Amino acid sequence: MSQTRPKPRRHFTIEQANAMLPLVRAIVTDLADLSRDVIERRQRLSHLLAGRNGHQSDVYGEELEQVEVDLEKDSGRLREYVEELLKLGVEPKNGPEGLVDFPAVIDQREVYLCWKLGEPEVMFWHDLEAGFAGRQSLIAEAGVESAGGSGGDGIDHDNSAGH
Helix, strand or coil, rough: CCCCCCCEECCCCHHHHHCCCHHHHHEEEEEEEEHHHHHHHHHHHHHHHHCCCCCCCCCHHHHHHHHHHHHHHHHHHHHHHHHHHHHCCCCEEEEECEEEEEEEEEEEEEEEEEECCCCCCEEEEECCCCCHCCCECCCCCCCCCCCCCCCCEEEEECCCCCC
């Protein structure tokens, strides 16, 4: 039977997630800024194109085409930022808000360490299906495996092992 969510290749401890945060913060800052810009430009373009005849030729036609080309290029850049995060083992959840999750293990179950752009460090976690609304403070969580709970290198070498 297939699972609805593939097993993450890497589990982060709190220390590992926070150590990676400067790089993640830089990528997420670019991702969030460009995401908001692209969304705003797409909305403006959609508004400008509404009611236009597709074959209509006017002084703004070439400019609107260039805006569409630029948006496609920026969408490609957004995909590159997402791929960078995924290669690091981090899961982007909301580009404009700068929300990312680090797969982790708490009390022998998979969860996410949750971080949002603007937060000084990773301070929250949530169940895989709970999302941002289900965030809980790491300070209150005594079962967080923060001292290399997945072999010390952050990689879950044996999913059946009781950490």
